[in-house]
Amino acid sequence: MPARIRTAVDQRFPAELARLRRERGMSLRDLARRVHYSKSYLHDLEVGRIRPTCDVAGHLDDTLQANGTLTAMVAETPAVTTPDDDQRIAYAIAQPTRLDAATVRLLADVLAAQRRLDDAIAAPVMLPSAVPQWRTMQDLAARARGPHAPELQAIAAEWTQFVGWLHAEARNDAEAVRVLIEAADEADAVDSGPLAAQVENFRGYLERQRGNPRGIVRHFLAAYHTPGSSALQRVGDAVQAAHGYALLGDRAAAERLLGEASDLTEAAESESPPAAAYWLTPTFSRMGLGLAYLALGDKATAADNLRAGLQGLPDDQRDAEWTTEYRQALTVAAA
Known part of the structure; x- marks a missing residue:
């Protein structure tokens, strides 16, 4: 079975596309003629109603002479779960009191895969998918019961730290600080010295980017x-x-x-x-x-x-x- 592919898009893509088009003195109709896409399709891209593929981003980048700006905002990544995995996670979300060890291991593997994707994909491209995943994990960890709940809460704490890191890397400074403060509280709640230390490390990284x-x-x-x-x-x-x-x-x-x-x-x-x-x-x-x-x-x-x-x-x-x-x-x- 071929690997499932997910397209990740920087949330700034729509505004950047519109800015570049206007900067080049083009109307939507002008750009549509040049790239052979419909005017309505381009409008939907600019308002974020639809997501571009890598090919579309590359074609627009070339036409607008954007020097890779638009291309860098879209990436194709392999899905880190199978359909069966997705069903298992959905069941845990619907029935958090029945959380089992296999689901906890699966969620740990998903987080590990996401962290390694960060080495290949820019943080702003990852954030639009990482944040909803994190919020889902937080909700599940809060509602989970049973012997596997503490392990899940530790994974959720690490997920919070990861999202804070992505914001720091993307230079969303205020949001990075907010999320990392939350991550510090969660690290203490699960009694993890490595997690607590890593939160402070990420705060230090952010201050280095700030020149402080x-x-x-x-x-x-x-x-x-x-x-x-x-x-x-x-x-x-x-x-x-x-x-x-x-x-x-x-x-x-x-x-x-x-x-x-x-x-x-x-x-x-x-x-x-x-x-x-x-x-x-x-x-x-x-x-x-x-x-x-x-x-x-x-x-x-x-x-x-x-x-x-x-x-x-x-x-x-x-x-x-x-x-x-x-x-x-x-x-x-x-x-």
Whole structure:
């Protein structure tokens, strides 16, 4: 049976299509003649009544000379569930008191697949489908009863964290903060140190995108000192807090944290990453080290660490949206 394909569309596509058309001085009728689509079809695309396929987005992008803007807003992704899976999930939603272990495992697998899609698809394209899934999970977790409910609630807490991350990555800053605050409460409710630490890590990432060194220090230090977090998480959090201190000009504090991170490395190398931070490896934190050393003015060491960290990424992560800042930093360090 061929894989089912789902089309994911950035919610900004309709407005961007209309903006580009007007910027090119075209009416709907003009564009319809050029692309050989009906005027009504184009109107429905611009008001969001229908969704474009990848082919349609590409054709419009070429015609409007959008340099890939429209193409990047549409992606085809394989469905992560089968029809039988969908029926099982629908039954759990309708009968939450009869939740079973197989459904909980299935929902964990769905979340894991969504998180890995984030390495290949831009966050704004993922959000329109991720948010409804999250809300469904929250509702199910609130109504679930029985021995499997606690495990489902932990999955729902991780889903909240994932949606907060997507908003941070998409630079929906206010919504990211709101959702991540909610994620912190849920992580505490399910008594998960790794989840709680990862929430603070994502808050630190957002502050780094905002260019706020004190925010970087505040949230990465909170992650570093969160009870129950893993050694791999703590290494990365210490390194990124050191980056914040370096940006503030506090070299002593930065070097102290880099030393603490080095001391933790042996323990980190012997453990597997928590599911909430599956991407962590002993070499992953070298990208954060690169940022810290670059801020400390040591370009050669920064370049070595950034290069090693980027080269150590799995193939499916190397072009992920979140790697952009590290690739840009490597360009600066290597100059």
